[in-house]
Amino acid sequence: MQLLQRKRILLGITGGIAAYKACELCRRLRDLEAEVQVVMTPAATRFITPLTLQALSGRPVRTDLLDPAAEAAMGHIELARWADLIMVAPASADFLARLAAGTADDLLTTACLATDAPIAVAPAMNQAMWRSPATRRNCATLAVDGVLLWGPGSGSQACGDEGPGRMLEPQELLQRIQALLGTPPILAGRSVVITAGPTREPLDPVRYLSNHSSGKQGFALAAAAAEAGAEVTLITGPVELTTPPGVTRVDVTTARDMLAAAESVCSGQVDIFIAVAAVADFRPASAAEQKIKKAAGQQGLELSLVENPDIVATIARRQPRPFMVAFAAETENLEANARSKLERKQVDLVVANDVSRSDIGFGSDDNVVTLVSREGSETLPSMPKTALARLLMERIGRHAKATEMPATKRHAKP
Numbered sequence: 068m069q070l071l072q073r074k075r076i077l078l079g080i081t082g083g084i085a086a087y088k089a090c091e092l093c094r095r096l097r098d099l100e101a102e103v104q105v106v107m108t109p110a111a112t113r114f115i116t117p118l119t120l121q122a123l124s125g126r127p128v129r130t131d132l133l134d135p136a137a138e139a140a141m142g143h144i145e146l147a148r149w150a151d152l153i154m155v156a157p158a159s160a161d162f163l164a165r166l167a168a169g170t171a172d173d174l175l176t177t178a179c180l181a182t183d184a185p186i187a188v189a190p191a192m193n194q195a196m197w198r199s200p201a202t203r204r205n206c207a208t209l210a211v212d213g214v215l216l217w218g219p220g221s222g223s224q225a226c227g228d229e230g231p232g233r234m235l236e237p238q239e240l241l242q243r244i245q246a247l248l249g250t251p252p253i254l255a256g257r258s259v260v261i262t263a264g265p266t267r268e269p270l271d272p273v274r275y276l277s278n279h280s281s282g283k284q285g286f287a288l289a290a291a292a293a294e295a296g297a298e299v300t301l302i303t304g305p306v307e308l309t310t311p312p313g314v315t316r317v318d319v320t321t322a323r324d325m326l327a328a329a330e331s332v333c334s335g336q337v338d339i340f341i342a343v344a345a346v347a348d349f350r351p352a353s354a355a356e357q358k359i360k361k362a363a364g365q366q367g368l369e370l371s372l373v374e375n376p377d378i379v380a381t382i383a384r385r386q387p388r389p390f391m392v393a394f395a396a397e398t399e400n401l402e403a404n405a406r407s408k409l410e411r412k413q414v415d416l417v418v419a420n421d422v423s424r425s426d427i428g429f430g431s432d433d434n435v436v437t438l439v440s441r442e443g444s445e446t447l448p449s450m451p452k453t454a455l456a457r458l459l460m461e462r463i464g465r466h467a468k469a470t471e472m473p474a475t476k477r478h479a480k481p
């Protein structure tokens with residue numbers, strides 16, 4: 068998904084039945100993290116209320132050129148300068164005529180006259196009005212003036228007519244806005260490997276050692292990496308989650324399976340490796356072939372455990388190696404322990420979380436993390452794992468870019 072972070076869009080709404088579609092457009096723009104300032108003409112307010120658009124845009128709607136209170140907050144010239152794009156949807160025949168004539172008799176036309184930003188209009192009107200010589204003439208003038216004419220589409224109209232004059236659907240307008248303003252996805256062309264979930268270390272055919280990892284954080288990161296344009300392989304222990312769209316999933320059970328899968332995937336080109344999995348540090352020295360029985364009068368059972376391979380440290384020793392990110396599940400001294408893992412495992416970044424809390428960490432929907440690198444640390448506020456994953460992918464993409472060098476030169480430290 069191509070985000071519109073920090074892009075400022077002045078959404079102009081003029082009077083027409085298609086005005087209701089502007090609500091959807093406004094909402095979708097906000098979903099893509101654009102800042103949206105709605106300006107409505109008086110006629111538009113007869114079709115939908117400014118209150119609706121205020122709730123959807125998160126800002127008071129501007130309707131009046133001569134409103135002293137609103138002008139004190141952001142004057143009309145300031146508003147015109149603020150915008151990265153003026154998108155007028157729907158654009159009525161009357162609005163197109165006024166825009167073509169260069170009039171400045173309301174806030175929207177004034178902002179259009181005063182802006183240096185691109186102006187896009189999505190015409191919406193009756194088919195006969197669209198075909199009329201006056202509208203043809205106005206559109207020709209607007210095209211010469213550099214105004215982007217997006218649509219209209221053709222089909223059945225609210226008035227019962229058939230023909231050209233339908234406003235383009237919000238989704239299509241959104242795609243055009245993304246093409247115009249969107250930055251290329253931060254991980255386009257990158258390949259990312261993520262480990263997630265728990266591992267299970269068998270004791271006998273029916274029992275195993277494991278932990279409470281649900282896989283939520285790792286799956287959210289896989290979805291966010293795919294959204295950010297990466298080619299994603301998700302190596303996961305046993306979890307009850309569906310694979311995010313566009314992600315290649317490899318299911319494993321034990322730590323040794325996970326290492327084998329990671330080594331196999333990393334034998335090809337991998338740019339970023341993110342170890343979210345809660346890998347069992349130890350496994351039973353041997354798994355009993357039959358179910359372990361409790362003998363009569365038996366008071367206890369001694370288990371002999373051996374160390375599992377460290378997956379993230381093993382991949383970090385490869386030459387060349389990906390940009391390496393480890394998670395750290397801590398219950399105390401979060402940052403100090405994370406920093407020690409950064410060195411011990413020779414990774415580039417550690418994402419530390421406090422797993423002693425029940426509201427974050429294992430199994431929860433939210434998380435709080437501290438990013439620890441050799442350059443410093445940053446603690447992010449509590450948020451859903453899905454939102455955190457997007458933020459983390461943006462941070463990881465930035466860190467990876469900052470340390471970027473040809474993969475062949477990126478060696479683990481001795």
Ligand code: PMT
Nearest residue numbers: 281282283284342345346377378379393394395396429430
């Ligand atoms: O799955 P959820 O319910 O959403 O919970 C998310 C989480 C709490 C599991 C996740 O946020 C997290 O903290 N993952 C790391 C869990 C962990 O095993 O931490 P650790 O501090 O023990 O290990 C440090 C790093 O080494 C981790 O990146 C781990 O994947 C890796 N490791 C550990 C042991 C091992 N044998 N091989 C490894 O690669």
